Amino acid sequence: MLHHYDDPFGDSSAVPTGQVSKYAAESVKMVLTGDGGDEVLSGYTIYQGEKFANTYQKLPQMLQSSIPQVLGIAEGMLPGGMRRKAVRAVKVTEASAQDFEDRLIAKISWGNHGLVRELLASSSESLVSMQDYVRNLMSACPYKDPFYRLMYFNLKESLPNDMLVKVDRMSMAHSLETRVPFLDHRLVELMVHVHKNVKMDGYQRKSVLRRTIAQRLPQELLHAPKRGFSVPMAKWFGDPEFNGDLNTLKSASLGFSGSKLDDIFQSTQSGGRDYGHLLWILFVLQRWMGRS
Numbered sequence: 001m002l003h004h005y006d007d008p009f010g011d012s013s014a015v016p017t018g019q020v021s022k023y024a025a026e027s028v029k030m031v032l033t034g035d036g037g038d039e040v041l042s043g044y045t046i047y048q049g050e051k052f053a054n055t056y057q058k059l060p061q062m063l064q065s066s067i068p069q070v071l072g073i074a075e076g077m078l079p080g081g082m083r084r085k086a087v088r089a090v091k092v093t094e095a096s097a098q099d100f101e102d103r104l105i106a107k108i109s110w111g112n113h114g115l116v117r118e119l120l121a122s123s124s125e126s127l128v129s130m131q132d133y134v135r136n137l138m139s140a141c142p143y144k145d146p147f148y149r150l151m152y153f154n155l156k157e158s159l160p161n162d163m164l165v166k167v168d169r170m171s172m173a174h175s176l177e178t179r180v181p182f183l184d185h186r187l188v189e190l191m192v193h194v195h196k197n198v199k200m201d202g203y204q205r206k207s208v209l210r211r212t213i214a215q216r217l218p219q220e221l222l223h224a225p226k227r228g229f230s231v232p233m234a235k236w237f238g239d240p241e242f243n244g245d246l247n248t249l250k251s252a253s254l255g256f257s258g259s260k261l262d263d264i265f266q267s268t269q270s271g272g273r274d275y276g277h278l279l280w281i282l283f284v285l286q287r288w289m290g291r292s
Contacts, residue, residue, distance in 0.1 A: 004173045008288035010281035011166050012231040018170040025174040035163050036182035039154040040191045042147075042199040043206045045226070046107060049092065050147045051200060053103065056096035068093045100146035101138060104153065105130050119260050147196045155188075233276025237268050249286050256282070 001014060024031055038044045056064065068090050075086040095103050109130050116129075134153075141152045164180075171178045181187075191199065194208070201207040205226070214222055236242070246265050250258045261282075264275045 001170075001173075002284065002288050002291065004169045005165075005288075008281075008285045009165065009169070010277075010284050011162055012233060012277060012280045013229045014166045014170055015231055016229055017166055018173060021171045021174045021176050025176040029175075030177040030179065031171075033167055033178050033180055034182065035167055035180045036159060036188070037206070037209070039151065039159050040182055040188055041206045041209050042151070042196070043209075043226070044154075045205070047147065047150060047200055047205065048203045049095070049103070050100075050150050051196070051203060052092070053096035053100075054146065056093065064093075064097045068097075100149055101131070101135055103146075104150065105134055108134075108158075115260075119256055119264075145196070151192070155192075231280075233280055234268055234271075234274045237265070237276050237279055238271075245283065249282060254282075254286060254289060 001018060002008070005014075059067075071086050071090045071093065075083055075090065078086055095106060098106075137157060138149060138153065141149050143149050143152055167178055191208070199206075199208055204210070210222065246261065250256070250261055264279065267273045268275045268279060
């Protein structure tokens with residue numbers, strides 16, 4: 001897979017994207033993709049989070065602080081399914097009280113800056129933190145409203161540097177052409193000026209798309225839950241067969257702390273905190289650095 005990238009591309013969904021592209025190429029030469037739909041039409045659940053945060057931050061400060069505490073107390077008294085919802089509610093309310101950039105960084109980071117520094121056996125003063133990178137990028141954003149700032153980030157960063165790269169490389173690896181109708185410049189230029197309450201009616205994602213094509217789609221598809229294209233990293237790295245790969249990673253000349261790698265790996269394998277995606281990124285980096 002890394003052969004088709006010009007950098008240590010760490011998005012694990014490149015694996016299923018490559019498999020789907022291979023399967024499609026057996027029958028057709030060109031496909032339409034949905035890339036850009038979530039960014040242009042507010043389809044990600046994080047957009048719902050930004051609308052909620054905007055409402056939450058209008059509450060009195062004392063109430064904002066006490067709600068997560070009350071939910072945390074209730075969490076220990078609830079049965080399994082309800083407990084998981086309470087844990088989720090605590091995280092959402094705590095995040096909603098933060099600044100936009102802090103919420104965004106927490107959402108897109110697989111490990112905090114402190115963890116990254118611990119992982120580097122010899123600290124580097126030239127290390128650029130995710131916080132610095134994001135804040136530098138967002139300093140050029142013309143919007144003040146977090147909802148539109150998120151749209152700006154998606155269109156300027158995650159879409160061109162992750163989503164489009166992933167699909168382009170993996171589809172062309174199998175001689176499959178792709179087209180992205182949601183990124184027609186006329187649609188993008190129109191939608192960036194559409195009010196957020198039109199793009200997301202209440203908390204319904206992709207409201208505009210639902211209104212415009214609802215009659216052309218079967219109900220089971222129109223109301224189907226959003227399905228990601230993720231890979232079960234925790235399950236993969238939970239397999240003992242990966243122990244050998246861990247030793248290879250530890251012995252690689254990448255400057256990583258072997259003891260910290262052990263901690264991360266053990267936590268993931270034992271069902272503790274899931275560092276599966278971080279481990280994937282590190283393995284990709286190790287394989288890319290060792291390529292001939």
